[in-house]
Amino acid sequence: MTISTDTILYEKREGIGYVTLNRPDSMNALNRELSAGLREALAEIRDDPEVVLGIIIGAGGRAFSAGMDLKERASLDSKGERPSLDPRGAGSFVDMGVYKPLIAAIDGFCVAGGLEVSLQCDIRIATKKSEFGLPEPRWSILAGYGLHNLNR
Template sequence: MAYENLLYEKKDGIAYITFNRPKVLNALNRKTVEELQHALSDARDDAAVRVLILSGAGEKAFVAGADISELALQTPVKGKEFSLFGQGVFHLLETMGKPSICAINGFALGGGCELALSCTIRIASKTAKLGQPEVKLGILPGYGGSQ
């Protein structure tokens, strides 16, 4: 698979997954979550991969949550579908049987925070800021982060 929004590399038993949309603070749109699902499945199925490291490109964000510009165009039904799809992808990360390390630099908000919580280990830089800002709007974390 050719990745547009992720950098994916396997080297010396490590699968490196880097969210590569720094202009939008590595926000999660459907394409990015689909690419993440593919990369996670590939790493899970590759016996040579022993650990995963997830990070974000740029200095401002690991992942700053869902891509609001895409969400604004969705119907409630499509929004629920996307939320359930994201939950499934994050569940894959949680249950794949290989340790995952989240390298957090900058923002890890909303879905980005939930993604970090799905990893086995989280390492945060001094500039890391984690949070679930959607709860201030009366919205539950969309990818299952409240569970």
């Protein structure tokens, strides 16, 4: 099975569900569309008995994900709309009942919400050029979701 949108690519091969965050021009920033697509792809992994594990990848080689799409957030703020992502989207895989092993294949920046997505995976594998960070505390912002998965 293959799911393809502008922001998420999903492909099943040999029992593995490959999910690609596909916004390389924005360092795979998490916007509403990507969040919904990620939720759909994870539901596919959860519900397909032939899939035994999932691998999440960031497209482009610059970043796994740079976190929330701040341009989309500013646009929503200016319209008076709530800037948050769908809380069921990139928020929590456990809340979705995805109990199959998930692997984050990290190449490049993995920061803010992108770090939180990776922390919800069972295994994180990173290239030497990968960089991790959580900038929210610098601006007195509470990190949104998934930080409680950070291991000591």
